[in-house]
Amino acid sequence: MTKNAKNKTIKSMDVRKRQILSAIVDHYIKTGQAVSSQTILETYGPQVSSATIRNDMKFLEKYGFISKSWSSSGRTPTTQGYRFFVDWINELSELGRKDEYAIMESYEFQRQRLEDLLKRTAFLLSSLTGYVAFVLSPKLESTELESITLLKLDGENVLMVIVSNLGIIDTRVIRSSYSAEELEEVSALLNRSLRGRRLDQIRDEAVKQMNEIERETWGYPVAQEAFALLHQLIDQQMQRHLYVEGILNLLKIVFTWDEGLSQARHLMALLEDEERFTQAIEVIPTKPGGVSVAIGEENFLDDLHPYSLVSMGYGFGGALGILGPVRMDYSKVFSTANYIGNRLQTILTVGQRATAMTQN
Amino acid sequence: MTKNAKNKTIKSMDVRKRQILSAIVDHYIKTGQAVSSQTILETYGPQVSSATIRNDMKFLEKYGFISKSWSSSGRTPTTQGYRFFVDWINELSELGRKDEYAIMESYEFQRQRLEDLLKRTAFLLSSLTGYVAFVLSPKLESTELESITLLKLDGENVLMVIVSNLGIIDTRVIRSSYSAEELEEVSALLNRSLRGRRLDQIRDEAVKQMNEIERETWGYPVAQEAFALLHQLIDQQMQRHLYVEGILNLLKIVFTWDEGLSQARHLMALLEDEERFTQAIEVIPTKPGGVSVAIGEENFLDDLHPYSLVSMGYGFGGALGILGPVRMDYSKVFSTANYIGNRLQTILTVGQRATAMTQN
DNA sequence: TTTAGCACTCTTATTCATAGACTGCTAATA
């Protein structure tokens, strides 16, 4: 039974069968209980008898959309059944006013540290959906360094502020007792050689630049220290980071299951292994500019088979989304992820445009 | 039975009874199983017979140190039993090299944002102990503003850097297009009126200062904006914040229990209610400079009765500690909390001293 | 004061029986 065959089956299914499948998925998502023909009759309307529904259910089972755990139990959707349902709801439902307001409010400050921005986004996503949210940081290879500034804090400490293309700001403290004037000069020197360079260039040409900088900033060891720190920081930022929030929601998800304990352990281990989890996210086939999902066993990692992973790219190679139970509220999650993803993309793009303007 | 009577009982208890009590608590903490006389015999040594142990256990039960869930079950420690055990181990065990190294490494940077410092501390505490960690931010009323600096980022954005007494740094972005020179001048003006002032003064005398600043910084609306933002920031910082980490560990704790689900829900709600949780922490009677603990029903809040709350003040009105099951590894937790608490205090105090020096 | 020995208590696991929820099939019906 190839994928095409399955699709044909769906297309050729009459309306009632689709409605029944939809009703089963919907009801199972809401209640978590296997769905009986009787239940469908009550929920979905008494146009036909329960016997007819049973016949259709048998058909749906034959073609792999639903299954039962024993000979006379109600039916639960299979992965294929969810897939049908999910592809069905392409019209995104509107977000509530309240949610929209919360999102607006959360993004109030524009030029924050990238880290804070992404963390906040993950938190938002999680609290609005009630599931576990993740945000995968963008790939920073192609972004440009906009400025690096050294600022005297007090007799012993200097603050280094780094601004990149995407509106990223990060700060580090260096111990140094140079005067404000000297620091200003050093900042100017550093900026002259580094401004507008791509981060991956800066990373790759470290040695060459180091020489150059050493030549130009003779007598200012602080410049070299700043340069070294900048490199360290770039290395850190170019590593992709994963921000996960709402782990408490995991409790709700997993607690009602039979194998809750071992499930939770697996998932805990996975969530702590950024690399594997990142892989699982990146492997999801992405619809350009839209929300994608890997349902249950569609997931790359075995540990994720009991869950669904909703993901959306927000540009610059970054992605955000939701980890939830297979029976999650896809409609709500899709629209929320979509809205927040677009919002985040806008914020990052605007940062970029503003930069472009100042560089003219 | 007053507290004195109880203490008398403990003092008058012969050595063996204490050892048996200690063995029961220790074994129960390790295994989670009710402890039988036979088990004690095996674990603790065969100097006496199990019947003798049973007699002693009866005594210990009579005076409220242990209890059994049914007539012929093994014994579990009562709150009073834990209390005995905990007061018993006042010598803190040494921290492992590995842990000490992790702590050193984590505190590498000295002048970080207070928020980051506290978050990192909570994370550290949680990962070293395997329980839920909290850090309650210090009371900032009496700290002094050290400097406020405005820094041009690009054509549209200005970074405001605020440094306080405790080595606190926080940053905010203001939209403004003033030149670097103008900003420098504004910074100087702001510093002249605000440096060395206590944060609560600044907060309370807002109106008066605003007038003063308006007079002096005529023509620089950015100064007023910075001032307003400073106030907003001070208000935010002076609110006590609670940083909680390691919630995943809650899973391990709660999963093995019978009423796990409802327990977890309660606790989730509590952890999200900073105010109540803060109250529960502050109400713990503190040993000056040491670690204190509220065991089980000793906790102020009913929701915390199934847990123990270990807390240590790190000065400046701040506290940090661990939320864990009543049967937690107190020895390990005490020494870890103690070590980290002292470390944090040192960091904050050094920040303060450095400040004092620059002010001379 | 300690100990051996035994009766007694309560838990936990297992088995068994019963009620109930659904399906699948057959035969009748539109």
Place this chain on the structure above:
DNA sequence: TATTAGCAGTCTATGAATAAGAGTGCTAAA
């Protein structure tokens, strides 16, 4: 041909009954 009523058959869930086992409390002796 599609639908439906009715009923037999399947499996779960629940509770009762039972047996095995872990552990104490007590008594009488050392």
